Amino acid sequence: MKLLVKAPAKINLSLDVLHKRPDGYHEVEMVMTTIDLADRLELQSINKDEIVINSQNRFVPDDQRNLAYQAAKLLKERFEVKEGVKITIEKHIPVAAGLAGGSSDAAATLRGLNKLWGLGLSMDELAAIGAEIGSDVSFCVYGGTALATGRGEIIQALSAPPTCWVVLAKPFIGVSTSDVYRRLKVADLHHPNTKEMIKGIEQKDYTAVCRNVGNVLEDVTLKLHPEVAQIKDQIKRFGADAVLMSGSGPTVFGLVQHDSRMQRIYNGLRGFCDQVFAVRMLGDQHTLD
Structure with a gap:
C-alpha cells in the first residue's frame, strides 16, 4: 500500500x-x-x-x-x-x-x-x-x-488570516535554533503584541496583522548573520506591507496584497537570493481523511 x-x-x-x-x-x-x-x-x-x-x-x-x-x-x-x-x-x-x-x-x-x-x-x-x-x-x-x-x-x-501573498527569501546559510536561543537575553526583549495580532487575524484586518508582526529572535540572528538584515531591508525597499524573519531564521518574508507588487518584490529578490518563493497562506487545518 x-x-x-x-x-x-x-x-x-x-x-x-x-x-x-x-x-x-x-x-x-x-x-x-x-x-x-x-x-x-x-x-x-x-x-x-x-x-x-x-x-x-x-x-x-x-x-x-x-x-x-x-x-x-x-x-x-x-x-x-x-x-x-x-x-x-x-x-x-x-x-x-x-x-x-x-x-x-x-x-x-x-x-x-x-x-x-x-x-x-x-x-x-x-x-x-x-x-x-x-x-x-x-x-x-x-x-x-x-x-x-x-x-x-x-x-x-x-481562524484563517486575511488573504495575502507571502514572499519568502532564504540566503544560502543555515541557522542553529539552539545557538540563537542560547544567545537570547530575555530581560532585554521588546515583546510583540500577541493579543493584537490574534485580534487582527480574527477580524480579518490585514493592516492590524501587518502592524503587529514581531519576532524576538530577529535581533540575535541579524547580528550573527548581517546578510539576513540586508534581505529584510531589500524586501522593505521593494514595498512589502510587513517584513519579518520566520522562526530563528534565516528566511525572511514579506506580506503583500497586490499581485503587481508581489511580482516586483519576487523579481527584485531573485537578484539577492537563490531561494525565493511567492505563496499564499493556508487557511484550513489538516484532516484525518
Missing part, C-alpha cells in the same frame, strides 16, 4: 519568548500559520520490518537524525507495529530555514502512518506524540493558523 502526504511549511506571524523554564526550554507565545510551500512524502509498506528514508536532497539525513524517521520509529514502537515502511521525501521547503520543514515532515509521517497502519489515533493524540519529537511538530500535525504556547506544543486554533 502507498500513501501520498503533503507537509506544508509554516511562518511565524508573531514569536515571543516569555522566560526560561526550569526544564531548560523557553516559554514561548507564537502565532503560526501554514503556507502553500510544501514537501511531499510517499509512504509505502515494505516487507522488511524496518524504516527506510529516501531523499534526493543531500542536506536531508536518511537515518535516525531525520524527524520523519523518528516519528515512524515512535509510532512503530509504541503501538508494536510489525510492518516496515519506506518514506520518500520530495523536498521543496528549504532546509534549516526557520520554516519547520523537518517538523512538518514528521507531522505528515504521523498523519500518514496513522492511516497506513490503521492506528485510529485522533489529531490530538498525534499532536501529543509529535510534541515528543520536537516543539513545532504539534502545530504541524494540525496545520492552519494557531497560537502555540508552552515550549510550542500547546496549540489553540485560530
Whole structure:
C-alpha cells in the first residue's frame, strides 16, 4: 500500500519568548500559520520490518537524525507495529530555514502512518506524540493558523488570516535554533503584541496583522548573520506591507496584497537570493481523511 502526504511549511506571524523554564526550554507565545510551500512524502509498506528514508536532497539525513524517521520509529514502537515502511521525501521547503520543514515532515509521517497502519489515533493524540519529537511538530500535525504556547506544543486554533501573498527569501546559510536561543537575553526583549495580532487575524484586518508582526529572535540572528538584515531591508525597499524573519531564521518574508507588487518584490529578490518563493497562506487545518 502507498500513501501520498503533503507537509506544508509554516511562518511565524508573531514569536515571543516569555522566560526560561526550569526544564531548560523557553516559554514561548507564537502565532503560526501554514503556507502553500510544501514537501511531499510517499509512504509505502515494505516487507522488511524496518524504516527506510529516501531523499534526493543531500542536506536531508536518511537515518535516525531525520524527524520523519523518528516519528515512524515512535509510532512503530509504541503501538508494536510489525510492518516496515519506506518514506520518500520530495523536498521543496528549504532546509534549516526557520520554516519547520523537518517538523512538518514528521507531522505528515504521523498523519500518514496513522492511516497506513490503521492506528485510529485522533489529531490530538498525534499532536501529543509529535510534541515528543520536537516543539513545532504539534502545530504541524494540525496545520492552519494557531497560537502555540508552552515550549510550542500547546496549540489553540485560530481562524484563517486575511488573504495575502507571502514572499519568502532564504540566503544560502543555515541557522542553529539552539545557538540563537542560547544567545537570547530575555530581560532585554521588546515583546510583540500577541493579543493584537490574534485580534487582527480574527477580524480579518490585514493592516492590524501587518502592524503587529514581531519576532524576538530577529535581533540575535541579524547580528550573527548581517546578510539576513540586508534581505529584510531589500524586501522593505521593494514595498512589502510587513517584513519579518520566520522562526530563528534565516528566511525572511514579506506580506503583500497586490499581485503587481508581489511580482516586483519576487523579481527584485531573485537578484539577492537563490531561494525565493511567492505563496499564499493556508487557511484550513489538516484532516484525518
